[in-house]
Amino acid sequence: MRFILHYLGHYKKLILINICSVFGFALVELGIPTIVANMIDVGVMNQDPGYIYQMGLLIVVISVVGVGGTILLGYCSAKISTSITRDIRNDVFDKIQTFSHTEFNRFGISSLITRTNNDAFQIQLFVNVILRTALLTPVMLGLSVFLTIRTSLELSAILAGTFPIIILGVVLVAWMSHPISQKQQKSLDGLNRISRENLTGIRVIRAFNNDAYEETRFNETNDAYTDHSKKIFKLMSLTQPVFFCLMNIAMMLIFWVASTKIDAGTLQIGKLVAFMDYLFHAMLSMMLFCSVFIMYPRAEVSAGRIKEILDTDPLIKNPEEGIHVQRNMQELAFNHVSFVYPDGEEKVLDDISFTAKKGDMIAFIGSTGSGKSTLINLIPRFYDVSCGSITIDGIDIRNFDLSVLRDKIGFIPQKANLFTGTIADNIRFGNRNASDEEMKHSADVAQAAEFINNKPLKYDDLITESGTNVSGGQKQRLSIARAIVHHPQIYIFDDSFSALDFKTDAILRNRLKAETGDAIVLIVAQRVSSIMDASQIIVLNEGRMVGKGTHQELLKACPIYYEIAASQLTKEELGNA
Incomplete structure (x- = not known):
């Protein structure tokens, strides 16, 4: 929870507006039943149309205010939750940039992607629920309970009897869902890993006719993820029926007790109408508030996985006073x-x-x-x-x-990595400020100019994801051009x-000698x-x-x-x- 509170602290003004809209919304929602009760007990019973019209107009005004508060509440909640998710993803991405190969091997690429995307999204959902529900429901619950006690202490005792059952059920569901949430997110890691391996290695898979094996491997992991998801959804789906069952039982008892009180003349009909409205808000607030705790285990797992990345101390550290x-x-x-x-x-x-x-x-x-x-x-x-x-x-x-x-350093790996974008973008990756002349010169030295000029758009021709629309030799030549335009010393x-091929290799090496004469070349x-x-x-x-x-x-x-x-x-x- 501290992890989430750390990011919430960046949006204090929006949270303050959110809290004000929560109180405004709660007062409107609970003020209308009180006005309706007065309309019935005073206006209707005394046959006073003027009072009824006056109260009706007041309800309209309060409803408009309530709609405004609801819109403001929704806006602030969405703004804060999405902004926090953006900040988390930025921090995670920045942290990953400091990782050495050791940390990448430890976490795995697929797991890092899952934590950056899915785990951050789980936190976004949880924060949105907190801002819309966790702040609203305690206010609604407190005011509802106060108003029910004020209306009828005897009827309020029935309401109080249902709360421990709801709380016990929520604690039980939260306890059971925590380990399932952990398994669910790990299964999602595996699902992403297999998907990534399958898509990047599709040629190898087809060459060895292993499509069926890959489908089986994916289905097994997908089934495991589905099973864990089903268990969580089943647990969460139990809360609503149980809530409505308890509320209906409470309402039956209240109507039974209230009928005797109305018959005895100790309870007015308007008060009963208002009490039932307070009852609904109280129990609904309790259920919504408890839903936060049901969602908490999953959000806690996701927050823990993200925090594990942010708390990781990279083995390769940049010296604080490094030589510049x-x-x-x-x-x-x-x-x-x-x-x-x-x-x-x-x-x-x-x-x-x-x-x-x-x-x-x-x-x-x-x-x-x-x-x-x-x-x-x-x-x-x-x-x-x-x-x-x-x-x-x-x-x-x-x-x-x-x-x-x-x-x-100009580093050219054996497995050339190209990025989605134009050929010019990929060459200029080595030097964003390179002129057109420098870029074309580097391509010429790397023996890439010929195939580039044969492209329809030449240097503006697009490289697809992972460079699948160019050959292995063309990838290597573009990688070499990218290093040349960087003008490294090593x-x-x-x-x-x-x-x-041997001919291109020989020509390229001869051209490189002149280009790298003032540098150290390691091959x-x-x-x-x-x-x-x-x-x-x-x-x-x-x-x-x-x-x-x-x-x-x-x-x-x-x-x-x-x-x-x-x-x-x-x-x-x-x-x-």
């Missing part, structure tokens, strides 16, 4: 770097040391799982080293402000040429032919550096590198090397 000085970088160095994943036990990288100077091209090669991608992911601090240090011009990268550090290519590669002219080649095996040198030096001194080269090059090429 922008200057031309001269040297990048790994100093006895070792790395263990936060949830792992064995070292993925062990005692890696090398130095890359401005203008150098450093290539990393090795078998699958040797730690190549892990190594380069340490440079932009996707993960932090476990031992040793990575320095830029002698300064540990952990001392740099994250935005300054990452601004020095280029990191994580096997970013794997989808390119993770599988093709020996593409790194033969690297300033330095580092051979990794099971997380260890087993070779370092030029292509020719490694052929003579590193058996593992020779095996890799021999599997790709001809004997003549090996001999010439």
Whole structure:
């Protein structure tokens, strides 16, 4: 509840208006029965048409005021609840932006999406109910009980007997619904995860003819979510019939007791009419107020899931007084770097040391799982080293402000990620202020200009979600163009040429040499032919550096590198090397 109150505190003025409209609405709703009672007991019984018309006019005026209060109450409630949900989603999104890969793996992408959307929506519903009901019903309940006691203490005793039963039922429903709500939201996480995997992997699923299996997997999770939802809805649906049953029983008892009092002349008919109206408002207020507690467990689960994100302390932290000085970088160095994943036990990288100077091209090669991608992911601090240090011009990268550090880097992953929008938007993602000339130049260097110019709208042609309307090679070239237009001081290519044919690969690398001459270039590669002219080649095996040198030096001194080269090059090429 503190979590919700924290956000409510941002809208004190609207809440004050909301409270004023609540009191106004309650006074109107309970004032009309009193006026009707007087019309019956004074106007009708005394046959005074003037008094009846006067009271009728007053009812009209009060009703208009009541309608205005209802509209104002609805507006304020909707405004506050939707604004709070917006703030929560903004805070969650901002927090997620600080997460490292470790936190993403811990929560899961699907769960983060569910918490941002569905859990925030559950809080919106709850807050709206609080503002419309939780503030209104205590006022209505208190005034109704006061007026019933004032009208007839004996009849009020019947009303008082129903309240404990309603409260007991609500507590029981709330207690039973809490664990079901937790399971329901977890099932929704699973539902979103399977949906996401199915949609992104639809080609693989169809290629292996596994549509039926995926349907079964989805149906099982969907059925589990449906079962949990049914249980909650069944519990909530019990409250209304029980309420009306209790109210009808109370009304029967009241009519029975009231008939004897009217017959004895100790209760007027108008008072009975007003009492019944007070009774209805009192019990309805009690039911509505209790519905808040029925909704509370689900909102509490959602708030807890969101709060878990907001309270998470990211492993990768931006230093409070990080270095903000922008200057031309001269040297990048790994100093006895070792790395263990936060949830792992064995070292993925062990005692890696090398130095890359401005203008150098450093290539990393090795078998699958040797730690190549892990190594380069340490440079932009996707993960932090476990031992040793990575320095830029002698300064540990952990001392740099994250935005300054990452601004020095142009990262091109093996799996190119494109965003929905135009080709120009995707290239300018690397530099929002890039001119048309810069954008087109970067596309030309990346060998993307030809296929872009063949598009109907050229650079204004749309890229669909996940870039499904371009090939793998085109994605990689657009990703490379995006990095070039950024003008970084460190280029990191994580096997970013794997989808390119040999001819395009060769032309692209030649163009890159001129473009990246004043930068450090780090390349993770599988093709020996593409790194033969690297300033330095580092051979990794099971997380260890087993070779370092030029292509020719490694052929003579590193058996593992020779095996890799021999599997790709001809004997003549090996001999010439």
